[in-house]
Amino acid sequence: MATAATPGSTALPPEPALVPRFGATERTLHWVHAAGFTGMLASGLVLYLPALSAAIGDRPTVKAVHLGVAAAWLTALALVATAGDRRALRRTRREIEHYVDDDVEWLRGRRAPQGRFNAGQKTHAVVQSALAALFILSGVLLWLGERVTAFRLPGSVALHDGAMFVAIVLVLGHLFLAVVWPATRPALRGIVRGSVRADWARRHHAAWTPSSPDARVALGPRRRLHTALVLLAGGALTAVIVAGTLGGGDPTQPAPVAPTASALAPGADVLAIEARRASAGGRLPEAVALLRRAVVRAPRRGDLRAALGLALAETGDLAGADSALRVAVGLSPKAPDAHLVLGAVRLRAGRRAAGRSELRSYLRLAPQGANAALARRLLREP
Numbered sequence: 001m002a003t004a005a006t007p008g009s010t011a012l013p014p015e016p017a018l019v020p021r022f023g024a025t026e027r028t029l030h031w032v033h034a035a036g037f038t039g040m041l042a043s044g045l046v047l048y049l050p051a052l053s054a055a056i057g058d059r060p061t062v063k064a065v066h067l068g069v070a071a072a073w074l075t076a077l078a079l080v081a082t083a084g085d086r087r088a089l090r091r092t093r094r095e096i097e098h099y100v101d102d103d104v105e106w107l108r109g110r111r112a113p114q115g116r117f118n119a120g121q122k123t124h125a126v127v128q129s130a131l132a133a134l135f136i137l138s139g140v141l142l143w144l145g146e147r148v149t150a151f152r153l154p155g156s157v158a159l160h161d162g163a164m165f166v167a168i169v170l171v172l173g174h175l176f177l178a179v180v181w182p183a184t185r186p187a188l189r190g191i192v193r194g195s196v197r198a199d200w201a202r203r204h205h206a207a208w209t210p211s212s213p214d215a216r217v218a219l220g221p222r223r224r225l226h227t228a229l230v231l232l233a234g235g236a237l238t239a240v241i242v243a244g245t246l247g248g249g250d251p252t253q254p255a256p257v258a259p260t261a262s263a264l265a266p267g268a269d270v271l272a273i274e275a276r277r278a279s280a281g282g283r284l285p286e287a288v289a290l291l292r293r294a295v296v297r298a299p300r301r302g303d304l305r306a307a308l309g310l311a312l313a314e315t316g317d318l319a320g321a322d323s324a325l326r327v328a329v330g331l332s333p334k335a336p337d338a339h340l341v342l343g344a345v346r347l348r349a350g351r352r353a354a355g356r357s358e359l360r361s362y363l364r365l366a367p368q369g370a371n372a373a374l375a376r377r378l379l380r381e382p
Contacts, residue, residue, distance in 0.1 A: 002022045003323055013257055016197045016198070016199060017197070017198040017199070018195040018196065018197060018198060019195060019196060019197075019198045019201055020194055020210060020211070021116065021190035021194065021195060021196050021201070021210070022190050022191055022194050023088045023194065024084075024085070024194070025080060025084035025085040025087055025088050025089060025196060026088055026089070026092055026125055026210050027090070027191055027192070027248050028080050028084065029077070029080045029084070030191050031191075032073070032076045032077060032080060033073075033077070033128075033132075034208065035073075036069060036070070036072070036073030036076065036077075037073075037171065039065075039073075040066060040069050040070055040073065040135075041061050041167075041168070042064055043063075043065045043066035043069060043162070044164060046062045047059065047063060047066060047334075048161065048164075048334075049060055059301075059302075059332075060245060060246055060300040060301070061246065063245050064241075064242045064245040064246045067139075067143065067241045067242065067245055068238050068241060068242040070135075070139060070241075071234065071237050071238035071241050071242075072234070072238050074136070074234065074237075075230065075231070075233075075234025075235070075237070075238065076234075078230045078234065079227060079230055079231060079234070082223070082226050082227050083219060083223060083226075083227045088181070095115060095116055095122075096117055096121075096122045096125045096126065097122075097126070099119065099122065100115075100325035102114065102119075102207065103119035103122065104119070106118060106120070107119045107120070107123070113205075113206035113207040114204065114205050114206065114207055114208070115205060115207045115208045115272065116205060116206070116208040116310045124170060124174060125342065127166075127170060128167070128170060130169075131163050131166060131167050133162075133168075134159060134160075134163040135160065135163055137154050137162060138157075138159040138163065139157075140159035140161060141153055141156040142156050142157065142333065143241075145330070145333060154360075154361065154364065157333060157364075157365070158336060158364070168266035178191075181358065182203075184204075186200045187200075187204075193269075198210075199286040217221060222257060243279075245300075246300070267297065268294040268295075268297040268298035268301060268304060269294075270302060271291070271293050271294035271297070272290075272291065272294050272307060274290050275287040275288075275290035275294065275311065276307075277292060277313060279314070284311060284314055284315050286313065288308065288310045288311045288312060288315060291304065291308040291311055292308065294307075294308075295308055295324075300331060301331070301377045302327075302328045302329075302330075302331030302332030302335055302338065303328070303332065303335065305324050305325070305327045305328035305331060306325060306328035306332075306338040306341065307322075308324045308333065308336060309321045309322070309323075309324035309325035309338070309341060309342070309345070310325075310339055310341050312324060313344075313345050313348075318345055319349075320350045321341075321345045322342065322345055322346065322349065325338055325341055325342035326342065326346060328342075329342060329358075335365075335366060336361075336362045336365035336366035336369055337362075337371070339359070339361040339362040339365065339382045340358070340362040340374070341357035342355075342358045343355045343357070343358030343361075343362065343375070343378065344358065344359075344378060346358060347378060347381075355378075356379055359378055359379050360379070362375050363375050363376070
């Protein structure tokens, strides 16, 4: 026989009913994408913002981390698609790509019953997928452009940076709705634990009929083989990209001679400082020699190659300056001054079309830079 609650008792309220919304594969895909984007954004901002770049100091390592995270992100996405519940992924893709009349009404700001994904979530997922494709395309072009001049397309940097700004705005809005806004905050439980409150689902996704959770995927021999191949290929790609970024050198140049001095020999930055002093004192051959030593100690430093190119240009060695500056631009394509000096050197050498191309690259990267007026004046010269 049921007992009545005694006056003053502190009986706990019943737990709210839950309904499954996302399976394990869908949640894994979401968090893989979130982790990869966070890692690429953090390392990318260090490369993009001069203050952060100066604070960290080791650009080659940061660039290797950025590219390594990108390769690992692609590998992890491929693993989820290979080893996960493909039926659930296909169902999710169909739901996201399919807009109905109620979705259009919702986007117009009118109340309309929504499915498992409302129209805003569908649009967010579609735009994020497009941005991922743009990141991959522009990132591959930038990476290849550092090694093969034919891939140095002028719009690659702008495309990569523009996609980054759009993605940041989308992610900040996504986080605000998932963590802060009371009406949508309960949705976070679905992507963390898989289920949401039934009363919340009825209010916000009235056109959705929850189904039973997805069954666990059994990996047969064929699937295990495919998963192993993806893992091996992705691991090899990540290792090659990181190794090539850290110490692969420029494939168009001879391999630098390994330094034979002891570990107590001056570092690249010390040599660069001594070279600046020698140049200021009019000792240009000494400055060139010091910068050559600095380049040997740090062959992946674009700023040192640019300084060497400028010093060689001041000595009248235009061919040597062009070679050093070309490598500097390949190592640091976003460094505007290298483009400016290379453009001026090529103009002096009579290569006017190539020189003007580099000056335009400088103005694209630094339209309000300290030398923008000089670049425009050189472009106007016949």
